[in-house]
Amino acid sequence: MIETKKSTNLFRLVLRRMLFLVCLSVVGALAGATLVRFAPGYGVTERDLDPRWSANSLEALRQKQALHQSLPSFYFHYLSALVHGDLGESDSLKRPVRELLRQRFPVTGSSVLRGLGVAWLAAALLASFGLVIRVWFFEASATAFNSFLLSLPSAVVAMLAVHLRAPVFFAIAVVVFPRLYSYIRNLLVQAYDQPHVLAARARGLGSSTIFFRHVLPLAASPLLALLGVSFAISFGAAIPIEALCDSPGLGQLAWHAALSRDLPLIVNVTLIVALVMLAANSLADFAGRTLAGSTS
Amino acid sequence: MTSLQRVAVSVLSAVFVLIVLATFLLPAHYARQFRDIPNAGPSSAHPLGTDALGRDFLARLLYGTRVSVLLALAAALLATLIAAVLGSVAGLLGGWFEHLVLAATDLSLALPWLFLLLVVRAMLPLDVPPLLSVVIAFLMMGLLGWQVSVRVICAAARSIRDSDFLLLARSSGCKPARLLLRHVAPNLRPLFYAQFFISIPLFILTEANLSILGLGVMEPMPSWGNLMRGFEDFSTLSANPWRLTPLVLLVIVVLCFQLALPSPEVAQ
Numbered sequence: 001m002i003e004t005k006k007s008t009n010l011f012r013l014v015l016r017r018m019l020f021l022v023c024l025s026v027v028g029a030l031a032g033a034t035l036v037r038f039a040p041g042y043g044v045t046e047r048d049l050d051p052r053w054s055a056n057s058l059e060a061l062r063q064k065q066a067l068h069q070s071l072p073s074f075y076f077h078y079l080s081a082l083v084h085g086d087l088g089e090s091d092s093l094k095r096p097v098r099e100l101l102r103q104r105f106p107v108t109g110s111s112v113l114r115g116l117g118v119a120w121l122a123a124a125l126l127a128s129f130g131l132v133i134r135v136w137f138f139e140a141s142a143t144a145f146n147s148f149l150l151s152l153p154s155a156v157v158a159m160l161a162v163h164l165r166a167p168v169f170f171a172i173a174v175v176v177f178p179r180l181y182s183y184i185r186n187l188l189v190q191a192y193d194q195p196h197v198l199a200a201r202a203r204g205l206g207s208s209t210i211f212f213r214h215v216l217p218l219a220a221s222p223l224l225a226l227l228g229v230s231f232a233i234s235f236g237a238a239i240p241i242e243a244l245c246d247s248p249g250l251g252q253l254a255w256h257a258a259l260s261r262d263l264p265l266i267v268n269v270t271l272i273v274a275l276v277m278l279a280a281n282s283l284a285d286f287a288g289r290t291l292a293g294s295t296s
Numbered sequence: 297m298t299s300l301q302r303v304a305v306s307v308l309s310a311v312f313v314l315i316v317l318a319t320f321l322l323p324a325h326y327a328r329q330f331r332d333i334p335n336a337g338p339s340s341a342h343p344l345g346t347d348a349l350g351r352d353f354l355a356r357l358l359y360g361t362r363v364s365v366l367l368a369l370a371a372a373l374l375a376t377l378i379a380a381v382l383g384s385v386a387g388l389l390g391g392w393f394e395h396l397v398l399a400a401t402d403l404s405l406a407l408p409w410l411f412l413l414l415v416v417r418a419m420l421p422l423d424v425p426p427l428l429s430v431v432i433a434f435l436m437m438g439l440l441g442w443q444v445s446v447r448v449i450c451a452a453a454r455s456i457r458d459s460d461f462l463l464l465a466r467s468s469g470c471k472p473a474r475l476l477l478r479h480v481a482p483n484l485r486p487l488f489y490a491q492f493f494i495s496i497p498l499f500i501l502t503e504a505n506l507s508i509l510g511l512g513v514m515e516p517m518p519s520w521g522n523l524m525r526g527f528e529d530f531s532t533l534s535a536n537p538w539r540l541t542p543l544v545l546l547v548i549v550v551l552c553f554q555l556a557l558p559s560p561e562v563a564q
Contacts, residue, residue: 020402027403151550153501155508156524156543163530236408240505244528254411258418258511266418270411278406 010289017282021275030075087268092260097268100253105272108242108249112234115172119230122173123180131188132207142181149178154237158244168238168247175237176230183226184219191218221288228284232277304555311549315365318358326359327351327516337536344538347526351516357541360518364503365549367434367519372495374438379445380488384480386446387453388472397450401443410505412440417511426517433512437499445491452487453480490557497553504546520546 081088087097130139154175161171191197197214205213235251242251250269257266297305314321323342324330334350336342344353386397404412416436424432456462465479481488500520506512507521515522523542526532533539 147551147554148547150554151497151501151547153504153508153521153524153546155505155521156527159508159524159527159530162528232406232408236410239408239410239414240509243509254414255509258414259422261418261422263418266415270407270415273408273411274406277408281406 010286013289014286017286021278021282026079030079088264090257090262090265092257092262092265097265100265101250101269101272104248104250104253107247108235108238108251111168111172111242111247111249112231112238114169115176115237116230116234118169118173119176119180119234120227123177123184127181127185127188128211130185131192132211146178146181149174150182153240155240155244158241161241162245168241168245168249171241171245172234172237175241176234179233180226180230184223187219187222187226188215191215194218221291224284224288224291226284228281231280231284235273235277301556304552307548307552308556311361311365311545311552314358315362318362322352322355322358324352324355326355326518328355335532335536338538344541345536348532353539353541356518356523357545360520360523360542361545363430363513363517364500364520364546367430367503367513368437368496368499371434371437371441371499372492374434375441375495375499376445376488376492378439379442379449379491380481380484382442383446383449384453384476384484387450387455388457388476388480390454390457394450394454397446401446404440404443409441409502413437413502413506414511416440417506422511424514426514429512429514430517430519433503433506437502441495441499441502445495448491449484449487452484456480456483493553493557497550500546500550500553 085098087101089096090100093100126142130142154171157171157174160166161168161174192215194214197210200210200214238249238251239255240251241247242249243255246252250273254266254269254273256262257269328351330336330342330346330350330352332350333342333346335348336346336350338345342352342354344357347353347356382397386394413436417432420432462475462479465475470479503512503519504521504524507519508525510525512521513519520542524546526539527543
């Protein structure tokens with residue numbers, strides 16, 4: 001009976017998340033279309049300022065391009081193109097946005113995944129090591145180093161990576177690491193302070209047994225939730241890092257689009273990133289709840 | 297207050313005094329060029345030397361500190377104000393309005409912060425006067441940086457929604473606006489302060505990132521981010537290590553804000 005109720009709750013959660021993803025796609029697409037339609041300078045090209053074109057010719061061209069179409073019609077065309085996978089054309093690069101995304105996404109995806117892997121490994125190892133040895137000097141040094149890294153703008157980390165010829169994923173790891181370390185450490189400390197861990201220690205269990213059998217299962221669910229959040233942090237960090245390290249990923253594309261006011265490009269890049277973020281968060285949340293359900 | 301917090305508050309106070317007195321301490325205006333001595337080293341006339349355009353680096357640093365810190369403070373104030381109003385009203389009223397506010401918050405939190413700023417910045421003209429670029433940066437950060445705070449404030453307002461003192465106030469005919477201003481807001485004041493302090497270092501770092509990317513404060517107006525754009529050329533930096541002072545100052549100020557923050561119990 002209880003198992004059935006848990007399964008129903010999980011099913012509801014998945015349905016709710018899916019519905020939220022669909023809503024986000026629709027709202028994001030409409031917001032993106034609004035941004036493009038109402039941005040200052042929409043529909044104005046260099047041709048409009050060219051004295052060789054007569055007013056009549058310009059008007060005819062504008063009507064041909066349906067610039068004066070009504071707003072509902074504009075939204076309808078935008079959404080129907082989106083449904084068919086047509087994300088429009090980049091104003092500045094003169095290439096289909098879909099093609100640009102297909103080229104750039106794997107670059108950023110690879111950097112983000114490797115950066116996250118390094119950051120998670122370093123943060124988890126350092127936090128666990130500090131907790132096992134419990135030496136105040138180590139704790140103080142790690143906290144001070146962590147606070148220092150937290151105070152560095154990610155663009156400065158990127159410039160340092162360029163100077164040291166370090167790979168992009170390493171710079172992402174340096175930006176994500178301090179945020180993970182403090183959270184992981186707090187979670188592990190809370191788990192270590194539980195009465196059942198104290199009882200295990202009193203019974204003479206070894207440090208590694210206590211850690212893997214009693215502490216880690218308790219902290220696993222919030223750690224999985226943190227995994228989803230860390231995706232958002234690393235994608236955000238990818239913008240200055242890729243832009244300054246000259247890495248041809250989504251971050252560099254978004255920066256280029258912002259500098260050249262290429263709204264169709266930046267709106268679609270942002271929409272795709274938002275969907276990836278939400279999917280990652282939903283997966284992490286779902287995995288965390290499933291794990292919490294199986295351990296309780 | 298711990299001794300470390302006292303030190304942090306003292307350092308921040310010193311920085312604020314520096315900001316206020318910057319106009320009197322400056323050896324020259326931040327935009328004035330000494331064309332015969334570009335890239336000069338420290339001297340009695342120019343304690344931190346001059347930049348590539350011959351502008352006094354100390355003057356630019358002091359003015360940049362003023363711009364970055366005041367910009368972050370103003371943006372944090374605006375963001376906290378929006379979060380306080382939205383969060384308190386949503387928590388107090390509950391129902392569809394609370395759902396709507398929290399859904400909007402979830403929606404905007406689904407985007408990485410810098411992506412959101414880039415989209416909005418791309419909508420606005422890039423070639424703007426320096427002062428207008430400061431206003432744009434302030435408005436962008438202030439109007440878009442309230443999401444995390446609103447969740448915390450809404451949760452706190454929800455927790456006092458059914459408290460005895462609010463029930464008593466309601467039964468004595470207190471209107472919702474009065475309830476909010478006289479009963480809810482005073483109880484949430486420590487939380488507002490905490491969220492305000494938490495936002496400041498975040499906005500300082502955001503301004504630095506945006507300005508380094510060329511989307512924040514525009515030249516010749518200095519800011520910490522603007523001054524750090526020169527770090528791309530590390531050969532110049534290794535020959536003139538005093539050019540690192542904006543970064544050192546930024547790290548110290550952000551660290552001090554982190555140390556001076558109220559306890560996590562209040563912040564949550």
